[in-house]
Amino acid sequence: MRKTQLNDKHEALGAKMVPFAGFNMPVQYEGVKAEHETVRNAVGVFDVSHMGEFLITGPNALALIQKVTTNDASVLTKGRAQYSCMPNGKGGIVDDLIIYCFDEEKFLLVVNASNIDKDWNWIDAHNSMGAEMRNLSDDYSLLAIQGPKAVEAMQSLTSIDLAEIKYYHFEVADFAGLEHVIISATGYTGSGGFEIYCKNDQVEQVWDKVLEAGADFGIKPIGLAARDTLRLEMGFCLYGNDIDDTTSPLEAGLGWITKLAKDDFNDKAFLAKQKEDGIKNRLVAFEMIERGIPRHDYPILDLEGNTIGRVTSGTMSPSMNIGIGLGYVEVAHKAVDTEIAIQIRNKAVKAKIVKLPFYKK
Numbered sequence: 001m002r003k004t005q006l007n008d009k010h011e012a013l014g015a016k017m018v019p020f021a022g023f024n025m026p027v028q029y030e031g032v033k034a035e036h037e038t039v040r041n042a043v044g045v046f047d048v049s050h051m052g053e054f055l056i057t058g059p060n061a062l063a064l065i066q067k068v069t070t071n072d073a074s075v076l077t078k079g080r081a082q083y084s085c086m087p088n089g090k091g092g093i094v095d096d097l098i099i100y101c102f103d104e105e106k107f108l109l110v111v112n113a114s115n116i117d118k119d120w121n122w123i124d125a126h127n128s129m130g131a132e133m134r135n136l137s138d139d140y141s142l143l144a145i146q147g148p149k150a151v152e153a154m155q156s157l158t159s160i161d162l163a164e165i166k167y168y169h170f171e172v173a174d175f176a177g178l179e180h181v182i183i184s185a186t187g188y189t190g191s192g193g194f195e196i197y198c199k200n201d202q203v204e205q206v207w208d209k210v211l212e213a214g215a216d217f218g219i220k221p222i223g224l225a226a227r228d229t230l231r232l233e234m235g236f237c238l239y240g241n242d243i244d245d246t247t248s249p250l251e252a253g254l255g256w257i258t259k260l261a262k263d264d265f266n267d268k269a270f271l272a273k274q275k276e277d278g279i280k281n282r283l284v285a286f287e288m289i290e291r292g293i294p295r296h297d298y299p300i301l302d303l304e305g306n307t308i309g310r311v312t313s314g315t316m317s318p319s320m321n322i323g324i325g326l327g328y329v330e331v332a333h334k335a336v337d338t339e340i341a342i343q344i345r346n347k348a349v350k351a352k353i354v355k356l357p358f359y360k361k
Contacts, residue, residue: 001019001022001023001024002022002023002024002050003023003024004023004024004025004047004049004050004141005049005141005200005201005203005204006047006049006141006203006204006207007024009204009207010026010047010221013029013221014029015027015028015029015221015223016028016029016223018224020050020113020224021050021112021113021114022050022113022114023050023113025047025050025223025224026047026221026223026224027223027224027225028223028224028225028226029220029221029222029223030220032223032225032226032229032318033318035220035222035223035225035226036226036229036230036318036319037318037319038147038218038219038220038222038226039146039147039189039191039222039226039230040147040148040191040230040318040319040359041147041148042147042148042149042217042218042219042220043145043146043147043148043149043150043153043193043214043217043218043219044145044146044147044219044220044221044222044226045143045144045145045146045207045210045211045214045219045220045221045222046143046144046145046146046221046222046223046224046227047141047142047143047207047221048142048143048144048195048227049140049141049142049143049200049203050113051110051111051112051113051137051142052110052111052112052113052115052116052119052120052135052137053108053109053110053111053135053136053137053140053142053197054108054109054111054119054120054123054133054134054135054136054137055106055107055108055109055133055134055136056106056107056108056109056123056131056132056133057105057106057107057131057132057134058105058130058131058132059105060129060130060131061105061106061107061131061132062074062104062105062107063129063131064123064126064127064129064131065099065107065109066262066263066265067126067129067264067265067266068086068122068123068126068265068266069084069085069086069097069099069265070084070085070086070087070249070254070257070258070259070265070267070271071083071084071085071099071257071258071259072259072261072262073099073101073107074262076099076101076107077101078101078102078103079101079169079170079171080100080101080168080169080170081098081099081100081101081168081169081170081184081186082098082099082101082168083096083097083098083168083186083257084096084097084098084099084257085097085243085249085254085257085258086119086122086123086266087248087249087265087266087267087270087271088122088245088266088267089266089267090245090267090270091248091267091270091271091274092244092245092246092247092248093239093243093244093245093247093248093249093252094115094118094119094122094245095111095112095115095118095119095239096112096237096239096243096254097109097110097111097112097119098110098186100170100182100184102172108136108182109123110142112239112240114239114240115239116135116137120133120135126266138200139199139200140197140198140199140200141197141198141199141200141202141203141206142195142196142197143195143196143198143203143206143207143210144187144188144189144193144194144195144196144227145193145194145195145196145210145214145219146187146188146189146191146192146193146194146222146230147189147191147192147193148191148192149214149217149218149219150162150192150193150194151163151192151193152217153213153214153216153217153219154194154210154213154214156213157175157176157177157209157210157213158173158174158175158176158183159173159174160173160174160183162183162194165183165184165185165194166185167185167186168185168186169184169185170182170183170184170185170186171183171184175196175198175206176196176205176206176209176210176213177205177209178198178202178205178206181196181197181198181202181206182195182196182197182198183195183196184197188227188230188231188236189227189230189231189234190230190231190233190234190236190357190359190361191230191361196210226318228313228315229315229317229318232313232314232315232317232324232325232326232358233317233318233319233320233324233357233358233359234356234357234358234359235285235326235356235357235358237252237254237283237326238313241296241312241313241326242283242312242313242326247283247328248270248271248274248279249271250271250274250275250279251279251280251281251282251283251328252283253282253283255275258271260272260275278331279331280330280331281309281328281329281330281331282328282329282331282334283312283326283327283328284326284327284328284329284333284334284353285324285325285326285353285354285355285356285358286300286324286325286326286327286340286342286351286352286353286354287320287322287323287324287351287352287354287358288322288323288324288325288342288349288350288351289339289350289351289352290349290350290351291323291349292323292342292344292347292349293314293315293316293323293344294311294314294315294323294324294325294327294342294344294351295311295314295344296311296312296313296314297310297311298310298311298314298342298343298344299311299342299343300327300328300329300340300341300342300343301340301341301342301343301348302333302340302341303339303340303341305341305348307343308329308330308333308340309327309328309329309330309333310327310328311325311326311327311342312325312326312327312328313325313326313327314326314327314342317358317359319359320358320359323342323351324358325342325351329353333353334353335353336353336354336355337352337353337354338352338353339351339352340352340353
């Protein structure tokens with residue numbers, strides 16, 4: 001079991017630690033609901049140093065990224081980031097990721113912790129153009145400072161104006177007494193804030209200063225359980241649940257990051273044909289009408305009791321106090337306001353399909 005640099009800090013704070021993607025990670029501190037509300041209403045800090053980082057450089061860096069991802073990275077300019085995914089050559093998804101552009105020959109790919117080795121090998125296998133690749137995953141730590149008070153709480157730690165960093169943009173600047181820290185606005189909670197990328201030997205200093213600077217704003221450490229409820233309320237996909245090697249980007253509602261007009265990329269022909277022919281299943285969002293908590297892999301039924309799909313993510317929404325979830329259904333049932341049922345144990349519990357996000361600010 002691997003540990004992040006902040007493992008001892010989490011244990012000293014009384015975090016409940018669990019294995020996640022090969023790491024010992026804090027799942028919660030004071031409780032999921034309280035931590036969720038801290039991020040929605042104030043500011044919280046997550047240790048997400050288990051994530052992977054690949055540096056792709058050189059004159060052929062962009063060509064490699066364009067080959068392995070669905071989105072069009074050629075539109076990126078210095079200081080901009082992009083959400084994308086990597087098709088697996090069979091219509092499924094290797095991983096979803098964020099691409100950061102430092103200049104036209106320098107990009108950082110941030111990938112899911114459970115997929116670091118798989119992603120590295122996949123990208124390397126397609127690097128026929130000779131782009132330079134460096135796996136920085138073991139050298140860097142990552143903190144996510146999230147919530148509506150994040151800008152105000154963290155402004156004292158940097159000389160740049162945090163309010164000026166737009167969503168999916170980033171700066172390399174001073175932060176918490178360090179130079180050349182990546183400060184990005186690519187959050188996964190829907191409540192605003194920043195991610196801080198720094199070297200492993202710097203992260204304890206950053207963590208301490210973040211908690212100190214945020215003390216007057218009610219900052220608290222937040223675990224992975226609240227991270228999951230926060231992202232689900234926004235309808236953000238989680239790899240391994242809502243997308244995986246068997247789901248296409250079009251089925252997952254990721255057509256907006258699947259740029260079929262760009263030059264050849266993995267699965268372009270397959271995805272173009274799938275779009276033309278029409279998909280059979282579609283990821284949808286649903287809210288429970290009757291009381292019940294949907295969970296991963298619960299069957300989704302029509303009102304006659306026929307199985308039409310399965311739940312991929314589900315929880316009791318801390319913000320709305322109702323059961324919410326994502327799941328794949330046959331396309332005939334995907335329309336908003338369609339009534340469905342979730343099979344919870346042996347009971348069909350009514351729900352309806354809704355438009356994302358669940359949580360409206």
